Amino acid sequence: MRVRSKICGITRVEDALAAVEAGADAIGLVFYARSPRAVSVEQAVAIVRALPPFVTSVGLFVNMPREQLQALLAQVPLDLLQFHGDESPADCEGFARPYIKALRVRAGEDVAATMAPYASARGILLDTFVEGLPGGTGAAFDWSLVPQGVSRPIILAGGLDASNVASAIRQVRPYAVDVSGGVEASKGIKDASKIRAFVRAVVDAQCDGDCGGAVN
């Protein structure tokens, strides 16, 4: 199956369109006020409205109170929710939207056991555990900790960029990869050439560098 790409931490319409142009499958909008990539409702609506069909808009949340999230969803037509905090399965359910759960992987962790309670998630995003930070750290984790042969879609994140994503894909065989800092010019501002190089590296990794246009 083709490995999908999500470009996260989009704050500008032009960066969303650069991701679409490069062939990304999804863009992510960070609704976490303490992030340098946080977007307002107005920014988010403008970005989502600029997307063509078949490109998924993903909203990223960190322990947002339920009522606040419900109010936000009434304003921003997001396709998919990404819970990146300490949300329980019950916290993630009941929003009339599918969700993915982000888990931050610690050294030596039994990732299969950690993901098991999130049976209602459409996929599990694996990011790097860094004390005191919920995500977007630019740090990679030990990919050998990703359980193999699980039937659930795994989205690999954490410190990916055009230089390492191919080896990550070959080792982990994820459903999708997710990048934020690795395609930025500065925090919250994407670099279109880095986005293109990242998506190209994802495509090439699936055909050993010689796709001949067959994958994307």
Ligand SMILES: O=C(O)c1ccccc1N[C@@H]1O[C@H](COP(=O)(O)O)[C@@H](O)[C@H]1O
């Ligand atoms: O990007 C952020 O600021 C952020 C804040 C809080 C939680 C998650 C955040 N980002 C997500 O973290 C992963 C990995 O990012 P990176 O590629 O290592 O920079 C990705 O899903 C980001 O969107």
